[in-house]
Amino acid sequence: MQLQILLLLPMAFLLPPGAQAGEIIGGREAKPHSRPYMAYLQRKTCKGEEKCGGFLVREDFVLTAAHCADGDITVLLGAHNVRREEETQQRVSVRRKIPHPRYNKTSIENDLMLLQLAEPAELTDAIYTIPLPQAGRTVDSGSVCSVAGWGKTNRYTSTSILHEVELEVMSDETCQEDRQLRHNYKPSKMMCVGEPDEDKASFSVKGDSGGPLVCDEVAHGIVSFGKKNGSPPRVFTRISAYVPWIKKTMRGLSSPGSYAESPASLR
Template sequence: MQLQILLLLPMTFFLSPGAHTGEIIGGQEAKPHSRPYMAYLKKKTCTGEEMCGGFLVREDFVLTAAHCGDGNITVLLGAHNVLRKEKTQQRVSVLQKIPHPRYNKMSIENDLMLLQLAEPAELDDAVYTIPLPQAGRTVDPGSVCSVAGWGKTNHDAKLTTNILQEVELEVMSDETCQKDTKLRYYYKPSKMMCVGNPNEDKATFSGDSGGPLVCDGTAQGIVSFGKKDGSPPRVFTRVSAYVPWIKKTMGSQQPRVPR
């Protein structure tokens, strides 16, 4: 079987032959700093520089996708245009990367990772945390949620965007992904969410990996993977399935005190 799955991460990361990574298609520019939890992850690897998204869940922790874990990561908070030195920006190095212990890069299961920051973020109007959902709480199919990122903005673009983009996406039934011939071998309903109406040209794509799916003000999903052609639906890690692990892991690390 030829694999047609694409990870929504840096453009050079491939999970398996034919796989691909995440961007915003069919969206628009976000209102500057309207999503203060958003994190831009700049990664230096042996093949060059790559990027991912993430989101601030505690002053000293960013949650992202485990497949974003390669290389030396620097976190940029409070950014709208990542190519400008905005007064709102906070650049923080990563003290440690904590991928989920059962992350499997071949099956793309448990695709989440905590980044403990070397210094806690200074919370303000442009930099703030986003709540986690209640453990085990699911989002009803048909719900309209939103996602944002600095990934590519169309199927043919060769470069990611420097300005934060956002798009509203419909949460689909598990059956939608289970019946999709290119997704069904990977989709696990208890751990993943099926997002994006197949009849709409709106989706995440290359560069958006690790960003949050926001439903009613909470981070319900993490941009994970999808089909190589960028068409919806896409697959997100289901955050509510991992809340106990996230809280336990953060709780085991002492909050860092600003210097």
């Protein structure tokens, strides 16, 4: 079932890196723990507490957006309602933040970051990893994928409960021909998502930046940025372009406390 979603973007420009994450408006509540890979990132910054999404790709690594790097981050796994203590939840501190070495705040290129957890998550029915795509693999335009996150459910109402929405993957030309997106959109590194003629898309202003675009149970994209009026399409980081870097980085930091390779040596 494709869901209608009203996009709201009270900003004058493309969502800047480091803006306050994202929200899912007009979606539906997810079935509790049906997305065991989801991670809720609590960020303590100079502006107060902010949030992002992320997803577990290995017991000791969460993948998210590089523009979520500011502040001290605590990762909450196994959550459905992030404002309640649930037996399924595990709260883990972050040992290292590893943004992609070529992340560019201005062009919003290479907007991804690995978080090495201070200790591996205990995998359960409510906490589990999601597969990454094969390097270079693309998703056909017209494919229906999904995004989930914790954020507002309408213009005025916030929620602490995980919500989800289904989205259509668009052709690269859709974003390349959009006058607000074309200067930042890089087909080899980004995905164009959301039908322009319908109010369906994800949104990245308060809660969901860094969350995964899931297609056939594989994480293919990372919520990244949108345009000034909030209308679709919006842009996701294309994970398949970064699989070699992701795997090399995790291998180099193979266990919590391992300092065999520094992040700088993995560039």
